[in-house]
Amino acid sequence: MKNLLRYFKNLTITTNQLVFFTCCYVALILNLPFLVKTTNVITSLDNYNGLFLLSLPIFLLSITITLQSILAFRWITKPILIITVICSSLIFYGTISYGLVFDYGMVQNTVETDTAEALSYVNLHAILFFILFGIVPSVLIYAVQLSYKPFLNELLTRLKLIAMSLCVVFLIGGLFYSNYASVGRNNKALIGYITPYKMLDASYKFVRNHYFTSPLKFKVLDTSPTIVRDSNRKHVTVMVLGETARAESFSLNGYNKPTNQYTEKQGVVSFTNMHSCGTATAVSVPCMFSRLSKQNYDKRIATSQQNAVDLIHLAGADVLWISNNNGSCKGVCTRVITQQIDTNKLNPLCDGEYCYDEALLAPLRTKLDHLTHENTLIVLHMIGSHGPTYFKRYPIEKRLFTPDCQRSDIQNCSQQQLINTYDNTIAYTDFVLSQVISGLSELAEQEDVETSLLYISDHGESLGENGIYLHGLPYSFAPEEQTRVPMIYWNDPMQTDFNLNCLNTSAKAHITHDNIFDTLLSIMSVRSTAYRIGSDPFIQCKSQSAIARTTVPNRLDTEIVN
Template sequence: MIRVIPFFKNIMLTTNQLVIYTCLYITFILNIPFLTKTVAVITALDQYNLLFLISVPFLLLSLSIIVQSFFAFRWITKPLLILIVLSSSLLFYATLNYGIVFDYGMIQNTVETDSAEAFSYFNFSAIFSFLFFGVLPSIFIAKVQLTYSSFFGELFARLKLISGSVGVLLLIAIVFYSSYASVGRNNRDLASYLTPYALIDSTAKYIRKNYLYPPLKFSVLDTKPEIVKPAQNKHVTVMVLGETARAQNFSLNGYDKPTNQYTDKLDVISFANVSSCGTATAVSVPCMFSRLNKENYDKRIAASQQNAIDIIHLAGADVLWVSNNNGSCKGVCNRVKTLKIATDKNNPMCDGEYCFDEALLTPLRQKLTALTHENTLIVLHMIGSHGPTYYRRYPDKNRIFTPDCQRSDIQNCTQDELVNTYDNTIAYTDFVLSRVIDELSSLSELNDVETSMLYISDHGESLGESGVFLHGLPYAFAPKEQTHVPFVYWADSLHQKGRADCVKNVSELNISHDNIFDILLNEMSVKSNTYEVKNNPLNQCKLSSIIAQSANQLTTIGAK
């Protein structure tokens, strides 16, 4: 690299030439994912015009030149072009290798990601790609000599470049307008792959919405929620909040590998048809605890009003949120007691950056042995199956499926290795859930405490299907692997006559994160004006309801 720098110094270009060369590079190299997907869409049509297909990169090139020309003046030209190339090279790698698109949701997820999670994406492939596609072209931009004319000469040259690009743009629009309108209308996701303009647009929207809008006044949805269940026995519900688990890899849901060999023996009930609110933690977690539903969810509104945790706490329950997820609770637990698992190596479950989810069992056990309220809700936030470093989510003793993928550049593993690694994370999650149930069962038997456990994941994960990895795609075109999530239910009351059959019947219903608010309030016996009985599939499975139904059936039989 040292030898090529003097060569760069001998190159003299006008500002227009540097803008054109940079835009050519961005269009034809760094936008390969966009061009590839666009070509696939167009060539899949029953009939298409070859000239229309050829016009696509030239349309993008013209747009790029117009945008970059507005900022190409004197000393700001090179810094801005270098920034564009460096950021575009990162997007290029992420999109090409993982299928990631940087829409608003991904920007939100990126901003709210902690350093340990961010560094998990760095590997030799990523570094090499960044150096080759980002740093090397940036050195060229930095070292070439720009020739300048007078101010008006530069202004006139830029106007000519913009005018020429606008002319090309108009010509393409006039000739192929109907074709672009049709393809764009039926494939709105294509715009999400435009590098770096989708990122710029999404970032601007995120900044405007989160930093420029005034904060909303906090809204109290219910001032007097109350627990209505008679306090004959203490009650404990543990909600285990999973991370990046997809339902189709649960043997409880019919998967052909024994990923649920622990809970399968513990009379759990799996809800097979559950969809998430989003495809990333930053959306799904606050959404599932919010009174808002997926259709009207808005982060600012959700953050400025009571959620299910707040209402349960206000009703008089003791609430504890324990996190082994390096990301925060996304604001959900801000007003209740929280405990974050320390990742230092003093804990045998931790390696300094991450902890295995078994680390959640110690604070759970401590809480269960020192109950202070009649009703207690404990939320255990797992790190679960978070990628791409799936292999760091389970200890060697739980490495069931081999060979697995012991690296973070998962696109370079075989499909079998990748799936085995992911399935190991699911099997380990299942092991931890079985330990949670063991703790609750012991509590019920020894202390006559009513207990239940709910496990649900925030979103799913893609494992290379159709070339897509990880998660975070816009919900409108996200694959089912990212939106179909597991929901597992266990309760000591399932051993009561009739209740297990009732829950099994409703477990086949189509539900979503929208139901969690009401399921939680029902499980904690909280009476609130925010509760919507029709939104709670477990409502009909209350013991009192089952007894009433049985009594009605007996009365009917007697009458006959």
């Protein structure tokens, strides 16, 4: 390495040469995921043009040279190229290791990720990879000597390089326009793999939308929601917001491993065909509590109007949000009382960075012992099955499935190890849910309080299927493992609003996060003009008296689900 560095320090080249060689590295090496995926698409065609396939890397290289040449001048040349290489190497690692796509959603996830979560991705494999593909090339770019021509001559040579690159782009585009148009039109997801320009474009849009756009005026959906119940008993609903749980890993949904051995004995109803609003927490959490649907969801709009939690609170319920997910309610809990689980190591359930989800039970118990309102909603936000450090989500005594994967570079574990580790997180979540249900059952028996529980995950997870790991892929081509999520409902026998036998029958119907807004209002018996009876999946199994007392004549949607 020392000899190589010494050689580059003694090497003098022109700016155009440095741009060309760096672009070759970025386009032909760090863009291998894009080239491989596009090649697979092209070669899968019945009659593909071999020359068109050969033109692909040349076309990408020419575009890369054009873009980099625009900013390559004098002293800014090396910094721009080094930044490009560093960013591209990080994206390269994420793409080939986990199958990630760095689009707008991934940029948002990255910005909103806390330090502990970010560090969970750091491991020896990642460090060595980054040194090899990012640091070493950057050091060589820094070390090489550049020879500069007079200003006008330098400008002229740069324009020549740009002109030559554009000529190649137009030539290839002219010869194979129909081929590129067809492949691009039918495989729009491929553009997400172009490194690093898709990420730069997404980053620009994110910064523009979040930091340079005026906030919207807050919209009130209903000024006077109310809670109307027939019973004089107090009511408590615990909503457990799961993290990264996928429906197919629940034995309640037919999975062949006993991941729900606790709750299956407690008479829960599992909704087997629930789908998420997004593939990441940053989208799914605010979306599911919002009146907006997946089709018209916009975070700026969602955070600038009342959500389901706001309406329940305004209706007179005591609302408490308890988070074991690093305080990440994504703006949903802004206007209600929140409590963050302290990760201090003095707590045996915590390691200084994370806590097991059992840590949610103590503050829940405290709240249940000190009810101050007739109606109470408690949201427990789990850390659940958040990866890639799945092994940190369950204590050793809850390690049911072995061998498991005790490392964060999960792509280097066997498929069986990885699945066992993830299944342990689901089984542990089930244990925590059973503890919550037991606490609510005890409260109902001793204090004559109506109780219920609703559990739902924000998004699913990929575990190496088709080479894809984790979550966050664009929804348009995300696999079902990332979009089909579990939902569980339970209520004590004194709760008469819903017929559980009916719910068990209807639990196979297709529903989405779009239904959660109305489901929460329904469970809490909130009478509001924002409630849409046609979006309430529980309406078919609700008593006629419950429907009558919570339905508003001027509601947004008067169509009853059949």
